Amino acid sequence: MLGFAKKIFGSSNDRKVKGMMAKVQQINALEPRFQALSDAELKAKTQEFKDRLAKGESLDDILPEAFATVREAAKRTLGQRHYDVQMVGGMVLHSGGIAEMRTGEGKTLVGTLPVYLNALAGKGVHVITVNDYLAARDADWMGQVYRFLGLSVGVIVNGLSQGERQRAYRSDITYGTNNEFGFDYLRDNLVYSVAEMVQRGHHFAIVDEVDSILIDEARTPLIISGPTEDRSQFYITMDAVIRDLIKDPDTFDHDEKQKQVLLTEYGSEKIEEILQAAGHLAEDSAGLYDPANISVVHHVNQALRANVLYTLDKDYIVKGGEVILIDEFTGRMMTGRRLSEGLHQAIEAKERVDIQPENQTLASVTIQNYFRLYSKLSGMTGTAATEAQEFNDIYKMDVSEIPTNRAVARIDFDDEVYRTEREKNEAILKQIVECYLNQQPILVGTVSIEKSETLSELLKTHKYEVDGKTRIGIPHQVLNARFHEQEAKIVADAGVPGAVTIATNMAGRGTDIQLGGNVDMRVEDWRHQQQGLGIEVTAEEVLARKAEIEAEIAERKQAALAAGGLYVLGTERHESRRIDNQLRGRTGRQGDPGVSKFFLSCEDDLLRIFAGERLDGIMRTFGVQEGEAITHKWLNSAIATAQRKVEQRNYEIRKNLLKYDDVVNDQRKAVFEQRQEFMEAEDLSNEVLEMRRETITDLVVRHLPPKAYAEQWDVDGLQERVRDTLGLELPIKDWAAEDGIANEEIEERIVAAADARAKEREELLGPEQTRGIEKNFLLQMIDLQWREHLMHLDHLRNVIGLRGYGQRDPLNEYKTEAFSLFEKLLLDLRQSVTRLLMTIEFRFEEPPPPAPPPRGLVEVHMDPLTGQNERGLTIPDGLPADQREALPVSALPDGWEQTSRNAACPCGSGKKFKHCHGALV
Incomplete structure (x- = not known):
């Protein structure tokens, strides 16, 4: 019945798009009028719109005219006119939704529409991209439109100074990566002056490749941390112990589905014997799991995970004596990112490279909670529909599928499944040879660097027949983390007839594969070649060369089209359907023909873990011969079901992470807001007075309980704490001995004495200097207490799951404990500030030269694949860019x-x- 209704009335998405098309017609009707405007008149529209907004009109009121303005400006600056469907995409983004648009439909250009419209409000618009290259490219490319219309554009990339960051954030439009924006937010909450802050609020953000950033990256909280003591030798020792232990497979259990590894009971006993004999356990401890050995147990587990779960050239590579992580979704090197809690150090020990010291958390936030700071959030991608529920649940964003400008002509063949990887590779080589000889460009997608290089070696040595002659080797390009620098050029050439390109995870590459080649890239290459030869080229020469290249590429495009367009060949199914769809989406651009097919084997990780034995049994039963494949729609459905299971598991990990972070998020907001108020305030004397009096009340209540008899009072304890905390020698014993005295009266006398001492100290220093010292101490103590609070929460999070064995909900237990810890933080903050301001001794000397900025701060991006792992981003040379x-x-x-x-x-x-x-x- 639902299917019948959809056929008659269309889906809700169809109806939404149809409603927006009515407004597109309104924009189209304005086009002749805007075409007639001069450049100056078109630019003047920006000020006109700002004036109208100031008079009370809304952004929605001026949307048709603003979109028409941007369309005309794009035609004049970029030579590109927005399609009608791109206008629809712009409206979806403006409404705070997600626009799902196929690869090649011009998402980058679509972003200019809502960016310009929302920038008119003057509160700043942030455009989030997946890497620095795309941020800089898009800011320069689309910036032509914005600057033409009188708006300023900034870009945030790694390595900027603090002043450069401030200028970029004060621009009308700011481009950058999610990491840069997130870490700037955290760093802004570590500075000691409002003048040092770089961000100016969170008004509106558009996230490019929104699924990659808000889904994949969301498993990894952003953390800023500082160094701790060096324990290199300890990691090397633990690695040697584990390396020896895991030679016996009975010592550990490896769960590939959950990506976990645990010691068995036998393994625990064996390692306890080894560590005991080597003297690594605490003296007089009851065994490995004695509380005194908790740190040793932690590092044993990390060494075990490093050796069993993490694989060289798949999860990480070693380059220049450094362990560099590989992003499982994009296949890129994550230079500087580090796993925390000692896991990265364990991998460094495993690979025999220099071991860097661990880090301690100073500030953190999840991707989800950072992006939920924005008043309005939107995004665009080629693949979001499979995660529509998560986007709605967590970010309250609806996914809208935007129709393509031209009908899709791509053919998606059913998967071919072989029994063994060897048979699959032979079939892949055969298909590559066929495409190569037919001059059909082919893009071969792999899931890891290791597999891309294995396939590359096979291509180099493969023998095939051409006109009765044997040839060896097929020319090809490899695009993975090792060749990251050549990425844009390799992608640009992947559509040339006969091109063979092997790529590891094509997500977020940012450069379209154009049949025949990329004109702009070719022109740029020619210019560089001429410059390398010392030849200066004129603008006329560039135009002439561009015309030659365009003619050559047009001819090549026809050859590629005649061969069937780009052939996308997947060598394995990814855990996520989105990654497979991103690979498929590389072909069939703008109505071009194209083909996609996946070649699988029962030995592939996904099939082996979820259905390997059963599938192999079916193939044997049906008598599938050597080199034969099975292909069926039911098989595709079974594989999609396996992928959905993994996606659901990953969603649960992200949801679980968010549930725990939500507990801390209110605390984080309260602390950061309080800190901001302290920074902005000139006079904090009232806050200091209130803290001092609350501290005195806490001390009196603790030692002279309200409903206790005078004989039960701890007068000695109160006198000692008053001396330590307030620096006062008071006759509290004598006061307590007076007949009929109440604890309230004793408290009043202590308050009066403390106020008098504070006034004396202020007269000694002077009001202005006192205010400065109060502000400095308040900010320092907030940072110190928050840092310790985060450390306690980290430790609590690691052990709270054990409460589940006592039939108690770990999340509720965490909430209760976290609240108690936060109350303790507030108490400790009051007491610490009071003690410092009341007891510290001052010396008047010449001021020392300014201290250099703190070194060794590290930006960490957690990657808790099992709920615990973390990974991070280190600023080059260990120094925050904004403090250089x-x-x-x-x-x-x-x-x-x-x-x-x-x-x-x-x-x-x-x-x-x-x-x-x-x-x-």
């Missing part, structure tokens, strides 16, 4: 000033100049 002291250009060695920011640094560090010595210029 700028050096004059003359501080660089001679000749270095001319180095391109994207070139390798002349110092030989292996980093780009802008991330090394160039970051200091």
Whole structure:
């Protein structure tokens, strides 16, 4: 019945799109009028819209005219006119929804519509991208439209100074990555002056590749942490112990579905014997699981996970003596990101590279709770429908599927499943050879670097027949984390006839595969070649060369189209259907023909874990021969079901993470808001007075309980605490001995004495200096107490699950305990501030030279695949970019000033100049 109704009335998405098309017609009707405007008149529209908003009109009122303005500006600056369906996408984004648009439909251009409209409000618009390259590219590319219309554009990338960040955030439109925005938010809550803050609120954000950032990245909270003591030798020792232990498979259980590894009872006994004999357990302890050995147990477990769960060239690579993590969704190197709680150090010990010290959490926030700070949040991607429920549950964002500008001509074939990986690889090689010989470009998707390089080696040695002659090797390009720098060029050339491209996870590449090749990329390459030869080219020469390249690419495109368009071949199914859809979406761009097919085997991880033995049994039963594959729609359905199970598990991990962080989020908001108020205030004397009096009340209540008899009072304890906390020697014993005295009266006398001492100290220092000291101490103590609070919560989170064995809900227990810890934080804050301001001794000396900024701060991005793992982002050289002291250009060695920011640094560090010595210029 529902299916019949949908056929008659259309789906809710169809009706929503149809309703928006009516407004598109309204925008189209304005086009002739806007075409007639001069550049100056079109630019003047921006001020006109701002004036109308100031007079009370809403953004929705001016939407048709604003969109028409942007369309006309894009035509004049970029030579691109928004399609009608792109207008619909812009309306979805403006309404705070998610626009699902296929690859090649121009999402980057769609973003200009709502960005311009919402920037008119003057509160700043943030455009979030998946990497620095896309942030800089889009800010420059789409910035032409915004600047033409009189709006300012900023971009936030790694390596900017604090002043550069402030200027970027004060622009009307700011581009950057989710990490940069999130870490700037955290750093703003660690500074000691409002002038040092870089962000100016969270008004409206558009998230590009919204599924990648708000779903995949959301398993990994953002953390800023500082270094702790160096324990390198301990990690090496634990690694040697575990390496020896796991030679016996009976010592541990490995759950591949849940990605967990645990010691068996036999393994625990064996490792206890080894550690006891080597003297690694605490003296007089009852065994490995004695509370005194909790740290040893933790590092044993981390070494076990490093050796069993993490695989070289799949989860990480070793480059330049450093362990670099690989993003499982994009296949990119996450340079500087580190797993925390000692796991990254355990991997470093495993790979025999230098071990970096661990870090302690200073501030943290989940991706979910950061993006929920925005008054309005929207996003765009090619694949969001499969996660529509999660977007709605967590972010209150609806997913709208935007129709394509031209009908999709891509053919998606059913999966081919082989019994063994060897048979599958032979079939893949056969298909690649066929495409290569037919001059059909082919994109081969793999799920790991290791598999892309294995396939590359097979292609280099593969023998095949052409016109009766044997050839060896097929020319190809490999796109994975090892060749990250060449990414854009490799992708741009992947549509050339006969091109063979092997890619590890194509999500978020940001460059479309265009049949025949990419004109702009080719022109840029030619210009670089000429410059390398010392030849200066004129604008006319560039235009002439561009015309030649366009003609050549048009010819190549026809050849690629005649061969059937881009062939996308998946060598394995990913855990997430979205990643597979992203790979498929690379072909069939803008109505071009294309083909996609996945080649699987019973030995692939997904099938092996979820259905391997059963599937292999079916193939044997039906007598599937060597090299034969089975193909059926039911099989596709079974694989999709397995993927849904994994997606559901990952959703539960993210939801669980959020539930726990929501407990802390209210506390975080309260602390950060209080801290902000303290920073903005000039005079905090009333707050200090209130803290002092509440501290005195706490001390009196604790030692002289209200309903206790005088004989039950702890007068000695109160006198000692008053001396320690307030620096006062008071005759509290004598007061308590007076007949009929009440605890309230004793409290009043202590308050009077404390107020008098505070007044004396203020007269000694002067009001202005006292206010400055009060503010400084308040901010320092908030940071110190919050840091300790986060550490306690981390420890609590790691053990609270054990309460489930006592039939108690761990989440409710966590809420209760976290609330108690927060109350203790507030109590400790009051007492610490009071004790410091009342007891610290002051000396009047010449001020020392300003201290250098704190070094060693690390930005961590957790990756709790099992609910515990973390991963992070380290600022180059361990120093936050916004705290680097700028050096004059003359501080660089001679000749270095001319180095391109994207070139390798002349110092030989292996980093780009802008991330090394160039970051200091």
